[in-house]
Amino acid sequence: xxSEQKAAEKSVFDPVVMAAVKSLVRASFISDAALISMPQxxxxxxxxxxxxxxAPGGYAVSDFAFxxxxxxxxxxxxxxxxxxxxxxxxxxxxxxxxHQLRIxxxxxxxxxxxxxxxxxxxxAVYKTFASAPDWDxxxxxxxxxxxxxxxxxxxxxxxxxxxxxxxxVQWRVAAKVTIDDRDVIFDAVSxxxxxxxxxxxxxNDIARLEEKTVSVAVVxxxxxxxxxxxxxxxxxxxxxxxxxxxxxxxLVGTAA
Numbered sequence: 001x002x003s004e005q006k007a008a009e010k011s012v013f014d015p016v017v018m019a020a021v022k023s024l025v026r027a028s029f030i031s032d033a034a035l036i037s038m039p040q041x042x043x044x045x046x047x048x049x050x051x052x053x054x055a056p057g058g059y060a061v062s063d064f065a066f067x068x069x070x071x072x073x074x075x076x077x078x079x080x081x082x083x084x085x086x087x088x089x090x091x092x093x094x095x096x097x098x099h100q101l102r103i104x105x106x107x108x109x110x111x112x113x114x115x116x117x118x119x120x121x122x123x124a125v126y127k128t129f130a131s132a133p134d135w136d137x138x139x140x141x142x143x144x145x146x147x148x149x150x151x152x153x154x155x156x157x158x159x160x161x162x163x164x165x166x167x168x169v170q171w172r173v174a175a176k177v178t179i180d181d182r183d184v185i186f187d188a189v190s191x192x193x194x195x196x197x198x199x200x201x202x203x204n205d206i207a208r209l210e211e212k213t214v215s216v217a218v219v220x221x222x223x224x225x226x227x228x229x230x231x232x233x234x235x236x237x238x239x240x241x242x243x244x245x246x247x248x249x250x251l252v253g254t255a256a
Contacts, residue, residue: 035064038118042070042125043167043201045208048118058106061113063121068099070125074197079131084124091116129201130169141174141188143241144218148186151248152177161185163213165205173202174218177252184214184252188241189232191219196228203235214254218243 024039036050051064071080077099085095093103093116101121105113145159161176163185175186185206189199203215215236219225222240225232232238239247 036114038114040118040122042067042122043129043205044070045204046070048122050114050118052110052114055104058104059110059113060102061105061110061117062096062100062102063117065099067101067121067125071128074200075193076128076197080124080128083127083131084120087120087124087127091120093117093120126167126169129198129205130171144186144188145175147245147248148175148177151245152179152252163202163206165202166208167205169205171202171206179252182212182214184216184254186216186218187236189217189219189225191225191228193228196225196232200232200235207235214251216251 026037028035032054034052036052038048038050040048042048046066049064049066051062053060053062067084068077068080071077081095081099084099084101088095088101091103093101096102101117101124103113103117141159145157148157156178158176158178160172160174162170162172163176163183164170173185173187177184177186187199187202189195199217203217206213206215217232217236217238218241219232219238220241222229222238225238229238237251239251
């Protein structure tokens, strides 16, 4: 056996590789139903979940309303329902009772049906997040932009800029500072679930990029953010609008 054949054989049976492959898709069983954790993720990093139940002539495959619950956490149920129903119709699935994306599959169609529902559920959530209303305060964003320009110059600061996340969704932010091909993004956030939902979604998606990007949430008052502050802090550095120039310089410096 040649060295190439030996290397190929080793790679196929490498226990580390096999363990990694098995970890990408996991399944558990409750009675006759299978619950499958897929490698795709929602914007917050949670894995897409699929449920498979026996049905006449084959199987019923659904996302078990996991996509809906993602949107529900941020008060975006109506927007999600609109996107999910439209996507389901396009791929001959259904947005069924209980807010589940669902399709019936014959045994030979099962693998494709699982992949389809996982993709649709994920896409519906991403479309919901991307279409969330822009809640940033115009005056706050304008003041922030002027301060950043004063500190870093017009060649490095961009107002109402866009940044593409790991999902390929293009997010709009209040301002972006680019230094040596590194970005620091700033977005104004208010103590409202839709504002936090929108900001957290974009920050989390951008954080999953291979390139280093610093995300900064600018709020009027941290105390006023209440229960939303810990959630926002998971995905961005949170500062108040009256943060010092030294603080802004330090934040931009961390991206260098």
